[in-house]
Amino acid sequence: MFQDANVAVADVIAAMTDEEKVDLLSGRGLWKTAAIARLNIPSIIMTDGTYGVRYSTTQIDAGDDDEDGLQQFLAVVNQDADDDTGMFGTTLPATCFPNGNLIGCSWDYDLTYRMGQALAAECHQMGVQLLLGPGINTRRTPLAGRAYEYYSEDPVINGDLAAALISGLQDNGIGASLKHFACNNSEIDRTNTSSDVSERALREIYLAGFERAIAKSAPWTVMSAYNPVNGVQAAENHWLLTHVLRQNWGYDGLVVSDWHAVKDRPASLAAGTELDMPESKPRKAQLLAALKTGEIDRQAVDAACGRMLDFVRKCLAAKPTVPGADLDRHHALARDIAAESMVLLKNENAVLPLDPATIGRLLVVGDGALKPQIQGSGSATTNPYLVDIPLSQIDARAAGRFVLEHLPTPHGTATEIEAHIAGICERAGEADAVVVFAENEKGRNGEGNDRDTLDIVPAQNAVIAALAGVADKLVVVLTMPDAVEMPWLETVPAALACFYPGQGGGEAIARILFGEQNPCGKLSATMPARIEDIPGWHSYPGEHGRHLYSEGMFVGYRYYDLKSIAPAFPFGHGLSFTTFGYEDLAIDASEISPGSSCNVTLTIRNTGTVPGKEIVQIYVRPVAPGLKRPIRELKAFAKIALQPGEARSVTFSLGPRDFQYFDTSRGSWVLQAEAFVIEAAASSRDIRLSHVVPCRSEPLRLPAFTEHSPTSAILADAAAAETVRAFIAEKLAVSDDEARIITEKVRGSFLGFHETLSWFIGDSISRDDVVKLLSDLNNGNYG
Template identity: 95%
Template sequence: MFQDAKVAVADVIATMTDEEKVDILSGRGLWKTASIARLNIPSVIMTDGTYGVRYSTTQIDAGDDDEDSLQQFLAVVNQDADDDTGMFGTTLPATCFPNGNLIGCSWDYDLTYRMGQALAAECHQMGVQLLLGPGINTRRTPLAGRAYEYYSEDPVINGDLAAALISGLQDHGIGASLKHFACNNSEIDRTNTSSDVSERALREIYLAGFERAIARSAPWTVMSAYNPVNGVQAAENHWLLTQVLRQEWGYDGLVVSDWHAIKDRPVSLAAGTELDMPESKPRKAQLLTALKTGEVDRQAVDAACGRMLDFVRKCLAAKPTVPGADLDRHHALARDIAAESIVLLKNEKAVLPLDPATTKHLLIVGDGAVKPQIQGSGSATTNPYLVDIPLSQIEARAAGRFVVEHLPSPDGTAMEIEAHVARICERARDADAVIVFAENEKGRNGEGNDRDTLDIVAAQNAVIAALAGVTDKLVVVLTMPDAVEMPWLETVHAALACFYPGQGGGEAIARILFGEQNPCGKLSATMPVRIEDIPGWHSYPGEHGRHLYSEGIFVGYRYYDLKKVAPAFPFGHGLSFTTFGYENLAIDASVISPGSSCNVTLTIRNTGMVPGKEIVQIYVRPVAPGLKRPIRELKAFAKIALQPGESRSVTFSLAPRDFQHFDTSRGSWVLQAEAFVIEAAASSRDIRLSQVVPCRSEPLGRPAFTEHSPTSAILGDAAAAETVRAFIAEKLAVSDDEARIITEKIRGSFLGFHESLSWFIGDSISRDDGVKLLSDLNNGTCG
């Protein structure tokens, strides 16, 4: 019945029993939706896949045994990417692409789309119909355990790259699940600690990336987060899931819970969560009882079933666009994405790229050269089809032309570490260059576990500091989930930020070290000098079940700019082996007015000697905006490839929202400023060109008067003051002059209207009359 396209979904729902409706709105086991044989409704298979398809045969096949399913689920969440004890034993090999923390540094829509296309091919080959990603929670703090999965601290990058990945998946027949909606920014007691965020910060920062991605790519599903938002579980939050997501944004896809995120199933359904994952017999019983007793509205249940069945039909209709997944081709793509994303943080005296013709002895230090940390830990962890070993890829470049020597990371007792560091320094004296592979402390990141430090391994700090005194070519290659502290930064000559580069990272690193790939990645999150500089550090991770987002809208670079704090490396920073010139900034609008958009055009020129790519960033800086706003905000970007001497004109379109801020007193986006400075930049701290455009602010009605509004505010409005004067004259039966004197006496009062009148005239005017007057003023009905 169901698979007959001529049969309407509403007709299918009309034939369903209450038990079948509850079944279809719940999972079957860990990774499937429920099937109903009587109605020919099949299961949909889903799995994790933020940066790779994690298909476990035992986990996906496990289903009816609750205890077994729970154990399988916990095994997924708690797995460690560094564990060698067989964690991938039942997981099919797949391409482990760079994690979100590095993909974000690509600022590359096309590459991210191609990654989505490759993931779709692997899903089809494994029989997966819904991939649970991308995750785009704002990287509010580098300590967050799942920060490695996410793209950026900025909603523009988050939204645009998410839209690219979603389109790459769904254009090729695989559904995406945009997650985690919303404010999943800490793993500490993540299902109970409330993310307490002002509405303005929600609208401008934390929801904006989701809104942008949904508008540009229409994901088949949105996944709600584990945490409460302002005291209400995200999966049970009517304001978030119905008012904002559906009514304001017009989203018509399916909302699915994060795994076991629902605490009250009837409330979650009423709030807008259609699919409860994974299967939970207690939660199904809750919903069935609520349905039979009328606690939940039958129409709401039927509407949820309708969205669920529409989703199943969409999955059934999707067909693969290629015959199978080419894992070798996907490995090559993983290499390319990593090479396009790795950030050259520092390159003093152009020590990079290394020249194989003049290099005789290259010293490689660190375990990361032979056992690379390619990904983070938790439910997103992928069984890599193949892993490029950095040392092997570097040795391949030597090809007998020079000696490559490797020494492991210092380890052991303090005395043993000291001796090891001394040996490394002794060997470094004979080397033409030294490359140190360094990483953050192991076991301090990943799902369920926020970091408590930004330190790298202490012994690695010691060896880098020691090497700085014995070699004039010291290169540090960093892998990490997010920012780390670099106390040796001023003494090293070059540094690469590789974050988690995926299975092709070893080859990508070698390409950049030897100049085969000109680095073009730029930081998508600010790197602080020290942990105490993190925005909101003073209120992290919260207390008594509440986590106050105390920095408000000033997240990431917005905070560093406002506070004039110098970061280690700013948002948008990334060096190249060539140089770029910015020329001829032109804006096609003479004024920014309500509802208007504009185009920004400039010329980018490669002024160096080698081909390269520049990521051009467009920021908008408001002048005298009224409400406090960030100094500047990213609004558009593009990656431009140029040959030496080549120039290219590039145009960016700025929409009305790019100039607005959210006014909570009016519950809407408004345009208020004297002017805007439109900036073309190489980073948030490297502004190359700028132009001022005047603004014609939109007329804003005054805020509504209440009985608690200060009398001074009411009488500060000329029209309201005249109405109040006439009101006093009528109610007290006094002349206009006498009413004017009374009005002037109470004009400066900070008390409410009725209380102020009472001080001067007693109870001659009732409170009800005063409240009615204010209501008439608000409604414009005063004559």
């Protein structure tokens, strides 16, 4: 019945029993939707991913017996990406692409789209129809355990890169699940601790990336988060899932829960969560009982079934539009994405690139050169079919041209470590250049586990500090889930941030070290100089089940700008082996007015001697805004490839929302400022060009006046003051001049309007007359 295209979805729903409806809206096992054979409704297979397809044969192919489902689920969530005990034994090999923390640094739509295409091909090959991602929660704090999965601290990057990846998947027949909606920013008691966020911060920061991605790519599904938002579970939050997602944004796809995120199944369905994953017999029983007793509206259940059936039909209609999965080609793509995304943080005295022809001896230090940390831990962990070992890729460049030596990270007692460091420094004295591989302390990050420190492995800090005193050409290669503290930064000439680079990271590192790839990644999240500088640090991780987002909309660089705090490296920072000039900034609008858009054009020139790519960032800075706003905010970006001496003009389009803020008193987006400064920048702290554009603001709608409104507030409005003067003249039968004197006498009162008049005038003016006057003012009847 269902697979007959001539049969309407409404007719299928009408033919379903209550039990079948509950089955349809619940998972079957861990990774499937329910099949209803009587109506010819098939099961849909889904799995985790978006930096790699994680297909577990034991969990997906072994059937739908849920007796050990929870145990298998916990094994997935708690797996350690560095565990050598066979965690990948039942997971099919797949391409492990760079994680979100590094992809975000690419600022590259095309690469992200191509990654989506490759993931779609691997999904088709494995029989997967829905890939659970991308994850775009705002990287509010670098301590967050799942920060490695997410792109950025800024909603523009989050939304645009997510849209590119979703389009790469869905254009090629695989559904995406935009997650985790919303405010999944800590793993500490993550299913119970409420993310308490002001509506303005939600609208401008935490929801804005989702809104942008949905508008640009229409993901087939959106996944709700584990945590409560302002005291209500995300999966049961009607304001979030219905008012914002569906009514404000017009989203018409399917909402799926995060795995076991639903606590009250009837409440979650009423709020807007159609598909409850994975299968839970108790939750199915809850929903069936609520349906039978009338606790939940049947129309809501039928509407949810309609969305579910639409989703299934969409999956069935999708066909592969890319060639079969070529893992070798995908490995090459993983290498390219990593190389295009790594961020050269520092490069004093042009230490990089290394020249194989002039290096007699190269010393490589650190365990990460032999056993690289390519990905984070948790449900997204992928079984890489191949891994580039950094030391092997460096050795391939040696090829008899220079001597390569490797020494491990020191381990053991303090005395043993000190002796090892002395030996490393001795070997470094004989080398022409030294490369140190460093990473954060393991076991302190990943799903279910926030970091409690920004430190790298302590012995590595000691090694780097010691080597800085003996090696002129010292390069630190960092792999980490997010920012780390670098106490040795001032003494080290070169540092390369790799984040979690995926299976091709080793080759990408070698390409950059030896100048085969000009680094062109830029930071998509600010790197603080110390843990105490993190925005919201004073309220992290919350108390008594509530986590107050105390910095409001001042997230990331917005906070550092507001507080004039110098970060270790600012948002948008990244060096190149060449240099770029910014020229001829022009705006095609003489003013910014309500509903208006504008185009920003400038020229970028490669002023260096080698080809390179520059990430141009457009920021908008309001002058005298109506409410307090961030000093500047990213609104557009582009990655431009240029040959030496080449110049190219690039144009950015800015729309009405790029100039507005969300006014909670009006419940809408508002344009209010004297002017806007449009800035073209190489980072949030490297503004190259700027242009001021006047603004014609929307008329300010004052709060409604009541009898208790301060008299000073009412008389601050000139038209209202004249109306009050005329009112006093009429009610007291005095001249205009006498009424004006009375009005001026009461102008400075902070008391309520009615009480002030009573105090100065007595009972000559009744309360009813005051209420009518204020009603006229509120309705715009000035007379």
